[in-house]
Amino acid sequence: MSRHFDDLQLGSLELFCLAADSGSFTAAATEAGVTPAAVSRSVARLEERLGVRLFVRTTRRMRLSEAGQAYYQQCRQALGQLVEAERQVTGGQVAPSGRLRISVPTPYAHHRLLPLLPAFQQRYPQVQVDVHVSNRNVDFAEEHFDLAIRGREPADSRLVARRLEDAPLVVVATPAYLARRGTPQVPEDLAGHECIQFELASSGRRPRWSFRRDGRELELETDGSFTCLGDFLATATLVRHGAGLMQAYRFTVQEALDSGALVEVLAEYGGTSRPFVLIYPQARHMPLRLRVFIDYLFAEGARSHG
Structure with a gap:
């Protein structure tokens, strides 16, 4: 059997994938320990060999071309298979390595994911994690x-969705606000209160507040003088400074509830929750770094919040 690739071409494939992962020749060069010029030459060799442009470059950004995107998906899978083959042959002794790119919403990032990352990095020091x-x-x-971690399952059947947890919801306010405006006794009383809003970036809508009464879920539209866009944790900051009431994930305000800085209201109408779902593309051969991260996330999540 004649050789189809030489060592230089295989190295070019790795540098091409690094450049595609990072969106930058410079970042790829830093990760690989070579110069940006070396990455550029490697990509140029591939483009000449294939007769297509793999990247579309402008003065402000670099992205994969349509042909480059298709080539990247195949190359990334093939390189992953090589790593997996080494892992199996050596009895699993190949250490997970490479870069992981994760997208996560603000409340889950700050209160769930980010606190877990230092221990993960200590366990797998050759894995770099980019958190969006x-x-x-x-x-x-x-x-x-x-x-990615999101609050709902995706419609795209090409994506795998695994539920991380159902996060309980709670309505909170400061003691000072409640002393000034009174404490709502039933969900309908919220019509007379400042209810801090959050606008979803994906849809531009404001989620209704969710309650449970007589065993059935009740959703109410609320209103107030403040609406936060983009960062859900901004609502918690407003609540802590007495701006009004907010329905939040309990895990984002638990410390404030424990200290008395915030007070839970309408507790007898609680019991509702919203999911957080782990989403990733289906693949016959999952990179080892991704597999160990997913296993770690579920194991630590189960240990820390049941």
Whole structure:
């Protein structure tokens, strides 16, 4: 059997994938320990060999071309298979390595994911983690994310969705606000209160507040003088400074509730929750770094919040 690739071409494939992952020749060069010129030459060799442009470059950004995107998906899978083959042959002794790109909404990032990352890095020091903290939906193919955490399952059947947890909801306010405006006794009393709003980036809508009464879920539209866009944790800051009431994930305000800085109201109408879902593309061969991260996330999540 004649050789189809030489060592230089295989190295060019790795540098091409690094450049696609990072969106930058400079960042790829830093990760690979070579010069940006070396990355540029490697990509140029591939483009000459294939007879297509792999990247579309402008003065402000660099992105994969349509042909480059298709080639990247195949190359990334093939390189992952090589790593997996080494892992199996050596009895699993190949250490997870490479870069993970994760997109996660602000409340889950600050209160769930980010606190877990230092211990993960100590366990797997050759894995680098890029965390994109945002509530907007991301395009896995276009933006090269390995996984995302979102508040709902995706409609795209090409994506795997695994539920991380159902996060309980709670309505809170400061003691000072309640002393000034009174404490709502039933959900309908919220019509006379300042209810801090959050606008979803993906849809531009404000979620209704959710309650449970007589075993059935009740959703109410609320209103107030303040609306936060983009960062859900901004609502918690407003609440702590007495701006009004807010329905939040309990895990984002638990410390303030424990200290008495915030007070839970309408507790007898609680019991509702919203999910957080781990999402990643389907693949026959999952990179080892992604597999160990997913396993770690579920194991630590189960240990820390049941």
